[in-house]
Amino acid sequence: MENTINIRAPTAEVEEYYAKLDLQETASKLHVPTNDDDVRKVLRDLNETVELPNEDKYSRRQRLSVILARNAIRNRLETDGDQSIASENSDGSESNNNLNPISKIVPGAPELRQFRQHINDYADGKLKQIQGYEVEQYKQFKLNSTKYMDEKLLSARKVISTLETTELFGSQNIWKRPIAAINISKSENFITVGDYSGQLSLLDLELEPLVDEQNRPIAAQTHAYQACCIELDEADKLIFSGDNKGEILINNYSLEKVSNFVGHTSKITGLQQQIPNILISSSTSAPVNPGQPSTFGTGLGGEIRVWDIQTTKCHFSNHNSSSAINDIKLHESGSLLLTGEDNGAINLIDLRIGKPATSFVSHASGVTSLSWRPESFEFASGGKDNVCLINDIRQPERNLNRIFAHADAISSVSFTDKCLVTAGFDKTIKLWSKDTYRLIKNFPTLSKIICLDARVVEDDLQFVTGRWDKCVDLYMKDTI
Numbered sequence: 001m002e003n004t005i006n007i008r009a010p011t012a013e014v015e016e017y018y019a020k021l022d023l024q025e026t027a028s029k030l031h032v033p034t035n036d037d038d039v040r041k042v043l044r045d046l047n048e049t050v051e052l053p054n055e056d057k058y059s060r061r062q063r064l065s066v067i068l069a070r071n072a073i074r075n076r077l078e079t080d081g082d083q084s085i086a087s088e089n090s091d092g093s094e095s096n097n098n099l100n101p102i103s104k105i106v107p108g109a110p111e112l113r114q115f116r117q118h119i120n121d122y123a124d125g126k127l128k129q130i131q132g133y134e135v136e137q138y139k140q141f142k143l144n145s146t147k148y149m150d151e152k153l154l155s156a157r158k159v160i161s162t163l164e165t166t167e168l169f170g171s172q173n174i175w176k177r178p179i180a181a182i183n184i185s186k187s188e189n190f191i192t193v194g195d196y197s198g199q200l201s202l203l204d205l206e207l208e209p210l211v212d213e214q215n216r217p218i219a220a221q222t223h224a225y226q227a228c229c230i231e232l233d234e235a236d237k238l239i240f241s242g243d244n245k246g247e248i249l250i251n252n253y254s255l256e257k258v259s260n261f262v263g264h265t266s267k268i269t270g271l272q273q274q275i276p277n278i279l280i281s282s283s284t285s286a287p288v289n290p291g292q293p294s295t296f297g298t299g300l301g302g303e304i305r306v307w308d309i310q311t312t313k314c315h316f317s318n319h320n321s322s323s324a325i326n327d328i329k330l331h332e333s334g335s336l337l338l339t340g341e342d343n344g345a346i347n348l349i350d351l352r353i354g355k356p357a358t359s360f361v362s363h364a365s366g367v368t369s370l371s372w373r374p375e376s377f378e379f380a381s382g383g384k385d386n387v388c389l390i391n392d393i394r395q396p397e398r399n400l401n402r403i404f405a406h407a408d409a410i411s412s413v414s415f416t417d418k419c420l421v422t423a424g425f426d427k428t429i430k431l432w433s434k435d436t437y438r439l440i441k442n443f444p445t446l447s448k449i450i451c452l453d454a455r456v457v458e459d460d461l462q463f464v465t466g467r468w469d470k471c472v473d474l475y476m477k478d479t480i
Contacts, residue, residue, distance in 0.1 A: 167443065169462075169474040172207040175199070179466025181241070182451045183230040191464055193472055194227025198243055200255055205462075207474055212254060220255040223247060231271035231279070233309070242268025246283055250309070261307050263314050269302070270328035272337070274351070278315075279307045280337060284324035304328065304339065306351070316354055329370040329379065336393070338379060340367030346381055348393055358396045363387060371415040373434070380420055382410030388422050390437065401437045405430060412452035418461045418477075423449035429465060429475070443475065 177196035184191050190210055191203040201219040202210040209217035223243040231240040238258065239251045246264035248271070251257055261281070270282040284302040302325030304318040323343035330337050336357070337349040344363035347356045363383035372379045377393045378400065388410060390401035406424035414421045419440060420432040429443040429452070447469035454463035461477045 167441075167475055167477060169476045170207045171471050171473045172203065173469075173471045174209070175201070175470045175472075178468045178470055179450055179472060180226050181228055181230045182453050182464055182466040182472065183232055184453045184455050184462065184464045185232055185234060186455050187234050191472070191474070192230050192232070192239055193466065194223075194230055194241060195470070196226045197221070198223030198225050198227050200227060200230075200239070200241060200251070202253070202255065203472070205474070207472060218253075218255055220251075222249055222251060222255060222257065229268050229271045229281075231273055233273055238309075240271050240273070240279060242271055242281060242283075244268070248279075248281055248307075250312075259312050261305075261312050261314075263305055263317070264303065266303075269324070269326050272328055272330040273309075274306075274330055274334050277309045279309050280328065280330060280351075281305050281307065282325040282328045282339065284326070284342070302341070304337070304349070318349070318354060324366075326367055327370045329372055331372055331377075332375070338370045338372070340370045340381055342366040344383065344385075346370070346391070348396075358393065360391050360393075360396045361389075361399050363389065368410055369413045371413045371420075373415045374417050380413045380415050380422075382413040382422060382424075384409040386410060386424070386426075388413055388420075388432075403432065403437055405432075408448075411449050412465075414452055414454040414463065416454050416461060417456045418459075421452065421454050421461075421463050423452040423465055425449070429463075431461075431477070441477070445473065447471065 175193070175195045177199075179193060180196050181194035182191065189205045191205070191207075193201045193203060195201075198221060199219060200222045201217070204210055209219065212218055222241060225243040225245045225247075227241050228244050229240075229242040232238070233240065237253045239253065239255070240248060241251065242248045242264075244267040246266050246268060248261040248264065248268060249257055250259045250261075261279070264281065264283040266283045268281060268283050270280075272280045274280055282302060282304050301319070302323065304325065305314050306316045307314055323341040323345065325339050326342055327340040328337055335351050337351055339347045339349060341347070344365050344367060346360045346362045346367055348358045348360070349355065350357040363381065363385050364387075365384040367381055367383050369382040370379060379391055379393070381389045381391070382405070383389070386404065386406045386408060388403040388405040389399050390403070392400055405422050406426045406428060408425035410422055410424045412423045415434070419434050420437065421429065422432065423429045425448040427445045427448055429445065429449060431440040432438065433440055445465070445467060447467040449465050450468055451466040452463060454461065456462070463475050465473045465475075467473065
């Protein structure tokens with residue numbers, strides 16, 4: 001449109017805003033006097049000027065442009081969004097050189113202001129011609145229209161002000177069972193989802209199913225039981241998945257089975273790839289009640305195995321008979337492995353010797369999730385005691401920080417370069433400062449969060465969650 005700056009493409013927030021602004025119905029919302037053809041003509045003309053979007057076409061599709069446009073948006077928001085949409089030249093004609101930020105970024109904002117002025121001018125003209133009851137009618141009409149359009153302009157302003165801190169990118173609900181495991185690729189643009197039925201699915205970053213060459217969704221019933229864990233080998237384009245009966249599969253990116261690992265006899269609770277060609281897995285003999293939204297063990301013992309990916313042979317097995325292992329996380333050095341157990345203990349295993357190196361002051365009840373801080377010896381742990389602990393393997397005798405993070409069990413923690421992300425059964429996701437561990441942002445959801453994964457791409461935080469109500473949510477945030 002003329003006098004509009006499009007940054008890559010209109011963002012979905014803007015498109016949804018205009019989709020909701022049905023200008024054809026504005027007359028009834030403003031209580032326009034019956035059969036007032038002049039006002040209705042203004043509405044029709046305006047509707048032809050503003051390009052209303054096709055909701056099916058845009059949906060979430062343009063939200064990635066928010067991230068790409070954030071700096072430009074911040075710069076344009078430095079000016080008050082309520083200033084006049086045009087200045088006058090010396091000859092009295094309008095100049096569009098000083099269009100305000102909203103008119104530059106949101107297609108149609110100038111038309112909204114013009115429409116408001118058209119309505120006011122029309123009402124003022126009518127008031128000069130009429131008398132009696134109609135005077136009060138048009139006064140009320142003018143008041144309603146001004147208030148209505150001011151609300152719309154304020155709404156547009158709010159849309160723009162939230163673009164630079166995009167939060168919920170979108171939600172998808174195409175599964176028949178709750179989400180059990182999720183993984184967002186660290187270098188590719190896709191998400192792998194595993195549900196309680198054992199199905200794996202691949203989604204793009206618009207949360208739409210990826211399709212094969214025949215345009216069929218890439219999804220497969222890879223497991224007969226709940227898919228508990230997902231790990232990617234992005235170099236060889238392999239997907240590792242484990243279920244709650246001890247089976248670990250190797251699939252390609254088309255979800256075609258390549259091979260499997262045989263050895264575990266109980267639920268797989270963790271998968272970590274060690275370069276080169278090594279996969280580490282953990283399991284617990286704990287039974288799982290599919291009627292409960294829990295991905296944790298129940299304290300009946302666990303085991304760690306180290307596998308050769310090419311031969312699928314087990315190099316080494318370490319059985320922990322005291323408590324179930326609920327999660328494992330491999331340090332970026334490749335030689336240190338954290339284990340979180342159902343009795344609340346956290347242990348550090350030196351894989352070079354295959355034995356525990358140390359243990360940490362830990363949780364009052366089961367550990368549910370672990371995450372290393374990037375390029376550090378610090379790590380975060382979440383527990384059934386609703387607490388998130390920050391520890392350093394060089395100081396195992398004390399906690400660096402203890403965060404009373406959630407009102408129910410913590411299901412997932414994820415350390416990134418930007419912040420610490422936690423999720424829990426209290427239906428919330430929270431972002432914490434990686435320096436002070438103070439709360440940055442709280443995201444309420446509609447159901448318990450079962451799993452979470454996060455990444456940072458070009459300084460933008462992206463995290464994806466799987467919920468008990470069968471939904472997958474993707475969040476993006478560029479300012480922390």
